Amino acid sequence: MSPRGEVRFRDFTWRPIGRRNAVIAGLDLTIEPGERVLLVGPSGAGKSTLLHGLVGALGATIAGDLTGSAEVDGRSGLLLQNPADAIVAERTGRDVAFGPENAGLPRDEIWARVDAALDAVGLTYGRDHFTAALSGGEQQRLALAGVLAMRPDVLLLDEPTSMLDPATAATVREAILASAGGRTLLVVEHRIEAWLPHVDRVVVLSADGQVVGDGTVSAFLAGPRPDGVWMPGAPTPPLLAVPDTLVRPADEALTVTATDVSVELVMRTMRGTQRTQALTELTARLAPGRVTGFTGPSGAGKSTALAVLGGLLAPTTGTVAPDLRRWRSPALAAAVGWVPQNPEHGLLTSTVVDEVRHTATRTGRTVDAGAVLDVFGLGHLASSNPYRLSGGEQRRLALAAALAHRPGVVLLDEPTVGQDPGTWAAVAGWIAASRDAGAAVGLSTHDADVGLDIEHGMSRGVMT
Ligand SMILES: Nc1ncnc2c1ncn2[C@@H]1O[C@H](COP(=O)(O)OP(=O)(O)OP(=O)(O)O)[C@@H](O)[C@H]1O
Ligand SMILES: [Mg+2]
Structure with a gap:
């Protein structure tokens, strides 16, 4: 023994x-x-x-x-x-x-x-x-x-x-x-x-x-610096240059403005009701050619802020304009690309390449799925099952699938989690290229290396 x-x-x-x-x-x-x-x-x-x-x-x-x-x-x-x-x-x-x-x-x-x-x-x-x-x-x-x-x-x-x-x-x-x-x-x-x-x-x-x-x-x-490992003190890797043709919005990007938005999440079960104040009087704007970032501690309300701006969640008080919740779903899907914090929540098909083509097919847009997969380092996994990927691979697939049809509004919840320096450079490169091509990007992150004009700090649902 x-x-x-x-x-x-x-x-x-x-x-x-x-x-x-x-x-x-x-x-x-x-x-x-x-x-x-x-x-x-x-x-x-x-x-x-x-x-x-x-x-x-x-x-x-x-x-x-x-x-x-x-x-x-x-x-x-x-x-x-x-x-x-x-x-x-x-x-x-x-x-x-x-x-x-x-x-x-x-x-x-x-x-x-x-x-x-x-x-x-x-x-x-x-x-x-x-x-x-x-x-x-x-x-x-x-x-x-x-x-x-x-x-x-x-x-x-x-x-x-x-x-x-x-x-x-x-x-x-x-x-x-x-x-x-x-x-x-x-x-x-x-x-x-x-x-x-x-x-x-x-x-x-x-x-x-x-x-x-x-x-x-x-x-x-x-020892020698191993590939794919974040070594202490090493500089932030240079962003991958992503071709403009892959990221340029298919339709002109929207400006989305949230004014004094509060969100109270109410959960009801047989044994009672629980209320959580997820957001308090948030005022924020997504604009073409800009990254609007939300940072702050665990539980601060970053994901809720993105969900409200993207029309996925109704404000309890305050306004969001335009109110994307009133859009029909094909139009919303064409205009807004959303990558949830849990990448599995966006998966719909049974192969990686189908996942990347799915929204484009539904919205009548063409995509070069092979080129998109290559940017995200997933080309060798094109025929794999989306549920049978590593954590980092699955998050990159969620990005590729939500963004391949080139939406004008791009909402990303913790997109760089679980990435090594090489795959990080691809994700951050895609975000920067989208912004430069005119997309309105909303980004929730605690990754200080992203550094793309982070504007909004948050704490317990309140902007700081
Ligand atoms: N359930 C599965 N079925 C088939 N292949 C899988 C499965 N899970 C992972 N793989 C594949 O096995 C390889 C190793 O995956 P693993 O999840 O161990 O990687 P990892 O080092 O933990 O990566 P990460 O840093 O992205 O989490 C990857 O190529 C992945 O695509
Ligand atoms: Mg892993």
Whole structure:
């Protein structure tokens, strides 16, 4: 018997269904009990795949051929890359209690752990808040609370701070490190700088899923710069030059103005009503040739601001002009491209290339789908199923699918999350080229590198 907390891959090979080649081939890796390891590599390298292998999901819930082994000694807890996939209950307390309840812990112990875990991740709404009323970053913290409450021997965390602003990310990182104690920790992240002082070891995957670096943090920093990894102190990558023909609005862009808009979200269930003030007296304008940015901490109301401007959500008070909610859906789809924070929410078809053509076909516009996929680094995945992509790939597909028909109004919710430097340059390049071609761009982000004339800071639904 090896000690609790050891993690082992032996000749681990995985070929997902529908793929000609293995994503990971012949991988050998051992992590000692109590070691803290950062796993890095380009989008699509196979980082999440390794974590899924350790919890037994490959071949079981994810179809494909697995040979060799991936094992954890003791209990593992996995934080999924898409936090919405982890929510199981209507209320925050029950959601966090789900794991400890299944483990058959005594009731008092369960609720003590729930309260401690919610507190550790900085979710201050209490046990009875509706999970459906959480922002993307809050969902990410709720999912983490669920993992921490299990107190597993091995913590497997897939981009635990990717959707958080820097201050909230720091709080969450501290919570993870405090909860980790002497446990084994395997963290995947693209923005690694803040993690480096806290880990023992860095493992680097190449784009084709090979281990191309494995050693101490100082060896990693002194070594050759790996492809597709955000190295601390490296300059922001130059934006990809995206051809004007791919982004120039098919119809003239609109100016959209929100004046004194407040939004109260009301959720009703059998057991009561909950009101959340998501936006308070927002005044903002989307204009052709400009990027209007919304920044601010997790839960500040950034996504709500975009949804109101794009006619997806009605203001409770205040006005939006033009009122896009009154438009018929084909006209709205032609004029507005919206990329939701959870990229899965926009997916409609069964192949990547169909996804990119879909809105154009419906709106009678022509698109060069191959050229669009190439810009976003998805050309090799054209015939793949949109639901079977890595996190970063799926977000880029959501962008390609929402924007290929060249809408004049472009609304992007956290578009750069989960990208490596190369794919980031493509996403940021597309945004800049759209603006330069005359699109009216609304952007919610906590990515300081985007730097495209961010105008509106927000806090708790209020502009600052
Ligand atoms: N369920 C699936 N079925 C088939 N292929 C998949 C599936 N999930 C991921 N893949 C593919 O396997 C490869 C590795 O994906 P994985 O999700 O492990 O990448 P990753 O390194 O975590 O990337 P990211 O940084 O974008 O999250 C990618 O090429 C991806 O398209
Ligand atoms: Mg991943």
